[in-house]
Amino acid sequence: MNSSFESLSIELLFELFDYLSPFDLFRIFINLNNRLNAIVYSYPLRLDFRSICRSKFDFICRHLQPKQVISLILCDEYVPDRVKLFLNHFPHFKEQFLQLQSITLIEAETITFIDLPASVSSLSIRIYDVDDYYYENYISKILSQQAKVLTHLKIDSKDLYDLIDIHFPALTYLIISGGYYYDGNYIDVSVLLENIDVHSLIQQWQCFLTHLYLVIDNKIQYSTFNLDRFSHCLTHLTLHFYQEPFRSLFWLEQRHWYVGCYQDETEKGTIIYSIPRFQTRTLKYPSAKFPHMTTAPSIIEQNFFYSSRINYFSFDMNKLITPVDYRFHQVKSLTLSGSSLLSLNILSSIVDLQQVQYLDVSNINRLLPNELENLIAHTPRVVHLSMKFDPLFIIPSQIRYLLLDGLGRSISLDRLSYTISSVERLEISVASKQMIIDVIDRFNGLENLDTYFDDGDLDDDCMTIYKGVSIDWLIKHTHRLKSYDFTCRYSREFYPSIYLSFGDRRKENDHQD
Template identity: 35%
Template structure:
């Protein structure tokens, strides 16, 4: 099995090709061969790691509908095909990024109408052609990507948001959990966005992400939300004309809401001259800090030439990608000092960047990031291990980027790696001759490859690599890497492929790479 993907960049005509090899297919075959269908309750298909998963799966299970008698949930994530005739037991369906089988998705949803309790789709247009009751559907998620796709199906004519509500209303379902993301700029009837009165008897959890360039007032939002009599959980992202914690406190007291998360964006048309801490004063009342223990943070966000004020609940909307020496972290907040380690430093951080070219004297030494996945170190030289460990727990790091350390020796790299036992992905700027990585690190990125670099030496020093991202200077180099690195499962190469596009194909790859 081979999957090749091509991505073209806008600068220097550089593009990338990604290839996944037979090992992923072997693992998939192994699972299918030993799988006991009657024991399976959930299936997830994704073509991201292996192409045609659904088709291969169907070859193993010709009578899928009658074999998986206890199946409850199926997710299709960016697949080119879907399973069409599903067991009656399936009550939860997710379709994410399956753009080429939209009609089959609609037909599948309709077939499961009686048993469906959970539905996640990319696009509201998938529901517009459905005219059947879903008596058990309690969870509906129309995700953010879907609205972008939906915009492509709309004509240039402006559309009313009432049509959006009508599609949900026509399902005639007792929806309790509703999650919507609104990005379509063609809507003209913004006044009906919050009008969920047709769900007032059943809706308990509402997540509304409103990403349009429209500023709303608190009074407008309150008018509609107060009608949702059974609402217990509210998550909202929206642009407001005014942010006042006292108003939201009074509103919450009138409702049954026990969970409230928000990200309020103060309109850029408003000149904010007060100190940001004053903006948070209305969120420091007994209600926020003692009754609910709901903490709020505030920062500025620059977008193009505009500067916007963000006020958001934490930890829900805390960033997971942090440039520690550039961003103001932790942000100004209402969190008590004795709770800062838990809220700001013990939470999961996807990516942490430490720039040692800048002063770090002001960083609070009594706090430390304890759960970081990816660490990027920047500086003219590698800082001391003790210095790094005083900021971040290296035991949790899975990915390390040292491509921005200008001067680093092989000994320094090995010393650093000894303190990162769970590392599996290492990022270099250039190939470092004579550096032999530890065997437990199997994934690498090399951003630049010089003409003087020795490919033979690389293959000898990195024989166990399973995943590789690398800049190449010829197609011959790509072929040699693939043929010589026998454990390689996935490779992403950057190269100017434009002049080779007419003859590069899957057949060409198979002719030149015997292992495919």
């Protein structure tokens, strides 16, 4: 006899599934009975693999049916070779993911070209390396292949060269970003567009755009093109630019397109942006430049500045201006700096601590263990913690990602092994090859390990040691990597670093790639 739960309609079960992550969906419902299996495998999946841990990633890949995936985000930015790992699970991607509608590729480092099915009409590509010739060909090839069916496209302005000879007859939604934030700094890539007329380029695509997002810089040619040329088709416009002549009466009065402006942090010019389509995602607080001047009604302005999500909120507690007359309700990442920690009452009056997911306290000069423990207790959603190593502080079980700031020689692995229990990803500076071996073999609960070589950490030349730590060397000198699958990425972008992702126990006769 079926239980009352099993008798629920497919529609009700789908509504329930909407509240579950793909991992929880498969973990809870798969292999209970044939009916539930069939329902689970008919449920449309939206997969976001940007920050998921390795074990959950592998679990989902083992259980999903490609035909049920309608949206996919693949990212190599945080985990080495994640795109390659995914393609290893599904080597016939184009023939398997026949219902896929949207795909986002972020820092895809795999040398394997992703041949997309014709069903993909929405494509987003984000690659930070502007000098890599392979990626230029990669982008051009994938865009040429999908050009006839794409309705949504998001691409960096540095990649517009790859679009010059391509037509997009079905394109209605276009986002062209002008630069990007990386490690807290704005990287200006607008110089790459000096010889591109964006208006002519869009006309050449022979598309009928209804949604357009542009980041426009006064250094580039298209900072003077007339947006009224698009007024016959555009219903949604988002601009982030530096030139006031763009504020035509058509967009302000007929389309109710409001703008805000402020002096940028570098003091080089005034930035004008559209409201509410453009969002303030990064904010240094306190700031005399916030809130910005706008033409929007007060109710829209209030919601825009204080109720919208802020991804990165940096708070210098030494510069606090009192009294505080407004509160930020959706801060995702909170960075605190200063000589000491403010009271929780003051912090809570400025930021809704209940919404914070990423917490950085590494720049607080004096922070007692009980103060940090109390702060984390008031930020229940925090899973990512950046801090200086403190041998007296026990990492709370809610923390999954731990970044230890400071030199490797100041960190006691003996003490650290007793203070972390639920951490899945560890970011740490190492002082020697032996320290790398010890971290890999002693911290068996880790699924990802990011190690950095700092000149201040090493008696010998850091590059000599870095080059000596090859994949073969890691397998030879560690017990864990002899028995378990792993992926590895080396980087010298800022300083020598190695990124490791640990998988399942290796089957007999398997070999590390």
